[in-house]
Amino acid sequence: MIFHDLTAVKKMEAEYEKNRRLAFVGEMAAVLAHEIRNPLASISGSIQVLRKDLQLNAADERLMSIILRGKDQIENFMKDFLLLARPSPGTKETIELRGLVNDVVEAIRYVSDWHEGIRVELTGDDARISANRAEMRQLIWNLLMNAVQSISEEGAVSVCLARxxxxxxxxxxxxxxxxxxxxxxxxRVFEPFYTTRERGTGLGLAIVRRIVENHGGRVRLESEPGRGTSVAVWLSSRPEKKPVTADAASEVGG
Known part of the structure; x- marks a missing residue:
């Protein structure tokens, strides 16, 4: 009787399935981006003209703002969709992570999911990395949004930077x-479109994984019911650093 280790085969099959899904998503994203962005641009332009030319009362002004926020949400979704499907290499630069985290924390306080009872604590020394600024901002935003959305009324979010x-x-x-x-x-948290939230898109952590892969890093998520969640992202301060692979189900590397 001969036994074969099928671990490598199963990993190859899983990788093939992931690439097949992303290829399909890429084709869909290109079509959706064209079909949705053009009408959105027309809607946005028309609203801006009306806002400028009409004498709006407070209630109408509030409605205009709601429409524009909805338009921004759709545009952000399309941007995430395209980033997941067809990531561009982008320009890398030296980034001070602490400053970028602070910027995102300030911005995220104004989203609808924010509660006054949430506390955000940033610890650790400043750390510099070589990365694409827009993608790093998106990565931090997604991680913080996931954390904020997992807290009902009161709770704490901690962000730690470490060498x-x-x-x-x-x-x-x-x-x-x-x-x-x-x-x-x-x-399944890193699978595109997988979500347990009623209003979730299932793109947040999938995009985090894609950005980490683009930067040759790795990401690990640990969680237990009733004990919160912790997501650790390893990144390199050197642009020529080669990708690092990982095997655990909750850990993904480029």
């Missing part, structure tokens, strides 16, 4: 005191 044992490595860790995840959910 790793590798002199070129930097770890960004975002933790929350939310409800946590079951093991079956944890195994």
């Amino acid at each position: 790793t044992s590798d002199p070129d490595g930097v770890t960004l860790r975002v933790s929350d005191t939310g409800a946590g995840m079951r093991k079956d959910v944890l195994q």
